Amino acid sequence: MKRILSRRHFLKGAGxxxxxxxxxxxxxxxxxxxxxxxxxxxxxxxxxxxxxxGMGRGQMDVLKANPNAKIVAVCDVDKNHLTGAxxxxxxxxxxxxxxxxxxEDKNVDGVLIASPDHWHAIxxxxxxxxxxxxxxQKPACNTIAEGRAMVEAVKRYARVVQVGSQGRSMAPARxxxxxxxxxxxxxxxxxxxxxxxxxxxAPKPDSAPPPELDWDMWLGPAAWRPYNPDRAHFxxxxxxxxxxxxxxxxxxxxxxxxxxxxxADNTGPVSVExxxxxxxxxxxxxxxxxxVTYEFKNPDWTLVWGQPGDKAGNGEYGSKYWGxxxxxxxxxxxxxxxxxxxxxxxxxxxxxxxxFQSPGHEQNWLDCMRTRRQPLMHIEAxxxxxxxxxxxxxxxxxxxxLQWDPVNERFVGDDQANLLLSNPGxxxxxxx
Amino acid sequence: xxxFSKSFRRAVRAAVLGFAVGALSLPVGARELKDFLADVxxxxxxxRQAAIQSADQFGAAAIPALGQIAEGTNQVASIAAWQSLRSxxxxxxxxxxxxxxxxxADELVKLLDAKRGRALRGEALQLLSLTAADTHVAKIAxxxxxxxxxxxxxxxxxxxxxSAALEALTKAVEKSxxxxxxxxxxxxxxxxxxxxxxxxxxxxxxGDIETVLAGLEEWSRLGLPTEERVRPPRPEGLTPAxxxxxxxxxxxxxxxxxxxxxxxxxxxxxxxxxxxxRSEQFVCAAMLGAAKxxxxxxxxxxxxxxxxxxxxxxxxxxxxxxxxxxxxxxxxLLAEAKPRLAPEHAELVDKILAAWDKQQSQPEKK
Numbered sequence: 001m002k003r004i005l006s007r008r009h010f011l012k013g014a015g016x017x018x019x020x021x022x023x024x025x026x027x028x029x030x031x032x033x034x035x036x037x038x039x040x041x042x043x044x045x046x047x048x049x050x051x052x053x054g055m056g057r058g059q060m061d062v063l064k065a066n067p068n069a070k071i072v073a074v075c076d077v078d079k080n081h082l083t084g085a086x087x088x089x090x091x092x093x094x095x096x097x098x099x100x101x102x103x104e105d106k107n108v109d110g111v112l113i114a115s116p117d118h119w120h121a122i123x124x125x126x127x128x129x130x131x132x133x134x135x136x137q138k139p140a141c142n143t144i145a146e147g148r149a150m151v152e153a154v155k156r157y158a159r160v161v162q163v164g165s166q167g168r169s170m171a172p173a174r175x176x177x178x179x180x181x182x183x184x185x186x187x188x189x190x191x192x193x194x195x196x197x198x199x200x201x202a203p204k205p206d207s208a209p210p211p212e213l214d215w216d217m218w219l220g221p222a223a224w225r226p227y228n229p230d231r232a233h234f235x236x237x238x239x240x241x242x243x244x245x246x247x248x249x250x251x252x253x254x255x256x257x258x259x260x261x262x263x264a265d266n267t268g269p270v271s272v273e274x275x276x277x278x279x280x281x282x283x284x285x286x287x288x289x290x291x292v293t294y295e296f297k298n299p300d301w302t303l304v305w306g307q308p309g310d311k312a313g314n315g316e317y318g319s320k321y322w323g324x325x326x327x328x329x330x331x332x333x334x335x336x337x338x339x340x341x342x343x344x345x346x347x348x349x350x351x352x353x354x355x356f357q358s359p360g361h362e363q364n365w366l367d368c369m370r371t372r373r374q375p376l377m378h379i380e381a382x383x384x385x386x387x388x389x390x391x392x393x394x395x396x397x398x399x400x401x402l403q404w405d406p407v408n409e410r411f412v413g414d415d416q417a418n419l420l421l422s423n424p425g426x427x428x429x430x431x432x
Numbered sequence: 433x434x435x436f437s438k439s440f441r442r443a444v445r446a447a448v449l450g451f452a453v454g455a456l457s458l459p460v461g462a463r464e465l466k467d468f469l470a471d472v473x474x475x476x477x478x479x480r481q482a483a484i485q486s487a488d489q490f491g492a493a494a495i496p497a498l499g500q501i502a503e504g505t506n507q508v509a510s511i512a513a514w515q516s517l518r519s520x521x522x523x524x525x526x527x528x529x530x531x532x533x534x535x536x537a538d539e540l541v542k543l544l545d546a547k548r549g550r551a552l553r554g555e556a557l558q559l560l561s562l563t564a565a566d567t568h569v570a571k572i573a574x575x576x577x578x579x580x581x582x583x584x585x586x587x588x589x590x591x592x593x594x595s596a597a598l599e600a601l602t603k604a605v606e607k608s609x610x611x612x613x614x615x616x617x618x619x620x621x622x623x624x625x626x627x628x629x630x631x632x633x634x635x636x637x638x639g640d641i642e643t644v645l646a647g648l649e650e651w652s653r654l655g656l657p658t659e660e661r662v663r664p665p666r667p668e669g670l671t672p673a674x675x676x677x678x679x680x681x682x683x684x685x686x687x688x689x690x691x692x693x694x695x696x697x698x699x700x701x702x703x704x705x706x707x708x709x710r711s712e713q714f715v716c717a718a719m720l721g722a723a724k725x726x727x728x729x730x731x732x733x734x735x736x737x738x739x740x741x742x743x744x745x746x747x748x749x750x751x752x753x754x755x756x757x758x759x760x761x762x763x764x765l766l767a768e769a770k771p772r773l774a775p776e777h778a779e780l781v782d783k784i785l786a787a788w789d790k791q792q793s794q795p796e797k798k
Contacts, residue, residue: 104673129680131713156687158716158748203507224554224584278515280481281508285515372747397522399488415593416525416533419562422622424587428611430618432649432680 045366048073048108048132050099050123051115052085053233055137059112059164060089062362069366072107075099078233079212097214099123103130110160110369113137116236117243118222121146122429124161128153129432133160133369135362138252139389140382142244144409145422147383149431154379162365162375163382165256169358170337172344173257176321176330179343180261181353185323190302191258194309195317198238198245198286200279204230221429230283238284240393241423245286247305248389254319254333256377256385258303260355261321262296265381268388268406269294269303274396276307292392305392314338394420465490469497472516473509480512487516488523491531495520495539503552514555521559533563540564541571550580557581561588566596573600576608576616583615590619598623602631614646621650629656636662641670645677652681655688658697679705683717686725695725706733712742719745723752731762738766739777750780754787763788 047063049056052074063069071089075096076082086095096102103111103126110133113123121141127134134154140163141147154161167173180188209215209227218232222242225231237243259265272294276287292305312320315331315338331338348354358364358376368375387409394417395402403412411417425431468490471483487494494516501513523529524536540563543556553575560572569592575585586604589597598620605616617635620628632654635647644665651662664682667675683705686698702722705714719737722730737749753762763785770781 100673128713129676131711156683156717156720157713158720158744158751159713203511205507223558223587224550226551278481278484278519280477280484283511285518370743372744372751397518398525399519399523400526414525416562419591419593422591424561424590424619424622426587427583427615430615430622432677 045069045369046072046107046109047112048075048093048102048105048110049085049112049114050075050102051113051119051137052076053078053081053114056081056112056114057085057088059114059135059137059362060085063112064090066362066366069362073102073105075102077214077217097217100126103127103132108132110135110365114164116218117248118142118241118423119220121150121431122221122425124150125153125431128157128159128161131157131159133365135162135164135365136379136382137164138256138382139244139248139386140252140379141386141390142241142248143390143420143422144387146431147386148409151379151383158372160365160368160372160375161379161382162361162368163252163377163379164361165253165377165382165385166335166361167253167257167333167337168260168376169361169364170335171357172339173260173330173333173337174355174357175343175346176257176328176339177261177355178348178353179328179339179346180321180323181263181355182346182348184326184343184346185321185328186325187299188262188301188321188323190304190322191262191319192304192310192312192322193251193254193258193306193317193319194311195246195250195254195305195307197288197307198279198284198290200281200284200288203282204228219426221423221425221427223423223426228283235284238286240285240397243286244389244393245290246307247286247290247292247392248386250317250334251305251389251392252382252385254317255303255305255388256381257330257333257337258319259381259385259388262301264296265384267296268384268409269391269404270297270406271295271401271403272391272395273401274392276396287396290392290396292395294388294392303388465493465497468494469501472498472501472512473504473506475508477508480508484512484515484519487519488526489530491520491524491529492535492539493531495536496542499543499548499552499556502555503549517555517559521563524563534565534567537563537565537568541568544571544575544581546578553581554584557584557588561591564588564592566594569594569596569600573604576600576604582612586615586619590622593623595627598625598627602628605631605635614642617643617646617650621646621653624653626654626656629654633659633661636664641665641674645674645681648681649677649684652685652688655685655692657689657694676711679709679711679714683714683721686721690721690725698725699729702730712740712744715740715742715745716748719749719752723756727756728759731756731759732765735762735765738780739773746777746780750784753784757791758784758788 045068047069049060049071052060060071063071071091071093073094073096074082074085074089077097082095086093094105102108111127112135113120114137115123117139120136124134124136141150206226206228215227231239237249238245243249272292274292276290279288290307294303313329313331318329318331318333321328328343329340356376359367364375391404398417402414402417405412468483471479474480498513498517502510502517504510521536524531524533537560540556540560544553560568564572572585572588576582589601601616601620605613608616620631632647632651635643636651638644648664664678667678682701686701689698699722702718705718709715719734723734734749734752738746740746766781766785770778773781
C-alpha cells in the first residue's frame with residue numbers, strides 16, 4: 001500500500017503528538033490490540049442483532065432481504081427468542097446470551113439493538129467503544145444523561161449510528177417536510193399530535209420468570225422488580241421507568257418528524273407542562289390520557305402531545321401543523337406515514353430546501369457505514385426527540401410546569417426535577 | 433337582658449369559633465384520610481383511580497397506611513397504594529403539596545425496616561432518592577450491606593446530591609469488596625463531583641486490577657489535571673477488554689481536558705493511542721481529539737492516515753481535513769503525494785482539495 005507519508009515520517013508525526021507524555025499513560029504494543037473488523041468498500045456487512053424478540057425479528061426480515069448485509073450473530077436473554085431468531089436468520093449466526101460477547105465478535109461490523117429501551121444507552125455506548133456501528137431502535141434512551149453519553153461516544157469514536165425513527169425515511173414524510181420547510185404553511189406556530197390512550201387492564205399476578213428467560217439480565221440496569229408477564233416482553237413499554245408509555249414509544253416517531261420539519265434537531269423547548277390520568281385497572285403506571293405542552297423559542301412555536309388529542313387525519317395517530325397561511329396533516333409518523341395531496345404534489349423550487357431522500361432506513365444506515373456519513377436519524381436527533389418524551393414524563397410525574405434549558409439540557413430552578421435526568425444503574429450496569 | 437361585657441363577648445365568640453374550626457378541621461381531615469385509604473382499597477376502579485390522583489393532597493400522613501396496603505394480598509389495592517406512594521413523593525416539590533420532600537422522606541425511611549418486604553423497601557429507597565436530605569442519609573447508608581436492598585440503597589445515594597451521600601459511599605468503599613466495591617466506585621464517579629477525587633485516586637492505587645480500572649474510568653470523568661498518584665496499570669497481562677477500558681479512560685480524560693482548555697497533556701495521549709492502537713475506533717478518536725486540541729500539529733498526522741489500511745480511518749481522516757479547512761502545508765503535502773497513491777486514495781485527496789477550494793470560493797458567513 002502506498003502511503004502519503006513514509007512510515008518514518010508518519011511515526012515522527014505521531015511521535016510529536018506524544019511528545020511530553022510522562023505522567024499518564026503507557027500503552028501496549030500494537031500487536032496486542034485486536035483490530036476491529038475491516039469493512040471493505042464492497043464487503044457484505046456483518047450484522048449482529050441484540051434483542052431478537054418482536055421488533056428485532058421484524059427488522060431481521062428487512063435485513064435478510066438486503067443483499068449487502070448478512071446476519072452473523074444474534075443475542076437475546078430469552079432462549080426461545082434466541083433459537084427462533086437463529087433459525088429464522090438462515091445464516092447459521094453465532095448465538096449469544098450476553099451482548100458483550102457479541103460485541104467482541106470480529107465478524108460483526110454493525111449492531112442492531114432492539115432490546116428493551118432501558119438497555120439502549122449502555123449497549124450503544126459499549127458498541128461504539130468496541131468499534132461497531134449501531135442501528136438503535138427508538139426511543140434512543142430513557143434519560144437525558146443516557147442521551148448525552150450516547151452522543152459523546154458516537155462522536156468520540158466516529159461511529160455511524162442510526163436511530164430507528166424510520167418515519168424520516170418515508171417518502172410522504174419528506175414531502176411534508178419540504179412543504180413546510182419551504183414556507184407553504186407560512187409561519188408555523190403550533191404542532192398538535194394525537195394518539196390513542198395508553199392501555200389499562202386487569203393485572204396478572206407476579207410469578208417466577210419462565211425458565212427460558214434470564215430475568216435478571218432482562219432487567220439489567222433497571223431497578224429490581226419481581227417478574228410479571230405484564231412487565232416483560234412488549235408490555236414493559238407501559239411503565240414509566242421502563243418504556244415510558246406511548247409518548248416515548250410512538251412519540252419518538254411522531255415528534256421526530258416535528259423536530260425534523262421545524263428544523264429543531266439540535267435544540268429543544270424552554271418549558272414543558274403535562275397532565276394525565278393514572279390507570280385504574282392494572283399494573284401499568286403510564287397515564288392513560290396525557291397532554292404535554294412544549295414551548296419553543298426563537299422561533300416561537302408550541303408542540304402539543306395529546307392522548308387522545310384532537311384527531312385531525314385518518315390515521316390512528318399523527319400530527320397537524322398550523323401555519324399562518326395554511327395547515328398540513330401528517331398521518332402516522334413511523335413506517336406508515338401519509339400526508340395530504342398538496343404536499344405530495346409539491347415541487348421544491350430551485351434553491352429551496354430539499355430534504356434528504358432516504359433509500360430506506362436500514363439501507364441508509366448500511367450506506368453510511370461505507371461512506372462514514374451520519375445517517376438521517378443521527379444520534380443527536382434521536383436523543384433530542386427522546387429528551388422531549390423524557391422531560392414530558394418527568395413533568396407528568398412531578399405535577400408541575402418545568403422550565404428547560406435546551407443548551408445544557410437541565411431544568412431551570414428545580415433541583416428535584418434535575419435528579420430525574422439520570423437513572424442510577426442496577427448492579428454492574430452503568431454508563432462507562 | 434343581662435348586659436355582657438365586651439371581654440366576655442369576645443371570649444364566647446372565640447370559643448364558638450374555635451369549636452367550629454375544630455369540628456370542621458380535625459374530624460373532617462381524619463375522615464378524609466380514612467376515605468382516601470378506603471378508596472385505595474376499593475373494588476371499584478374509578479374510586480382507586482380517584483385516590484391515586486388525589487394522593488398528594490394527603491402527603492406524608494398517608495404513607496404508613498399506604499405501605500401496609502402495598503404489602504397486602506389484595507393486588508389491585510396494592511397497586512393503587514404503590515402508585516399513591518409514588519405520587520406523594522413525586523409531587524412533594526410542587527407548590528401547594530400537602531407535604532414537602534423532607535416530611536415525605538421522614539415517613540419513607542420508616543418503611544425501610546427489615547421486617548418489610550424487599551419490594552416495599554426497594555420502592556421506598558427509590559422515592560427517597562428524590563426526597564431525602566442529608567439527615568436521612570445515615571438510615572439509607574445503613575442498608576448498603578443489606579442482602580436484599582443494598583444495591584437499591586447504593587442507587588439512592590448515587591442520585592442524591594449533597595455531601596452526606598458522597599461521604600457515605602466513600603466510607604462504604606473502604607470496607608467493601610468484589611462487584612459491590614466496583615459498583616460503589618461507579619456511583620461515586622457518577623456524581624461528577626470534584627470532592628469525589630480522593631476516593632477515586634485511592635481506587636486507582638488498589639492491588640485489584642478491576643478496582644483500578646473502575647477508579648480510572650471514574651477519575652477520567654472528572655477531567656482533572658494529571659497527578660503522580662494516579663498511575664495507570666501496565667497493559668501487559670490485561671485482557672483485551674481491560675486494555676480497551678484503559679484506552680477509553682485515557683481518551684475520555686484527554687477529551688475532557690481539551691474541553692477545559694488544557695490541550696497539552698491531551699496531545700500526548702492522542703499521540704500514544706495513535707502509535708500503539710490497531711483498533712480503528714481508537715485511532716479515529718485520537719485523530720478527532722488531536723485535531724480539536726491542536727489542529728496545526730495534528731493535521732499532517734491526520735493526512736498521513738488517509739491511506740490507513742482500514743477504510744474507516746481513512747474516511748474519518750478525510751472528513752476531519754475537510755471540516756478543518758486544511759492548511760498550506762497539508763495542501764502541499766497532499767498535492768505532492770497524490771501521483772504516488774492508489775486510485776481510491778487519489779480520489780479521496782481530490783475530494784478534499786475540491787472541498788477546500790469550494791470553501792475558499794464561498795464568502796465567509798457572518
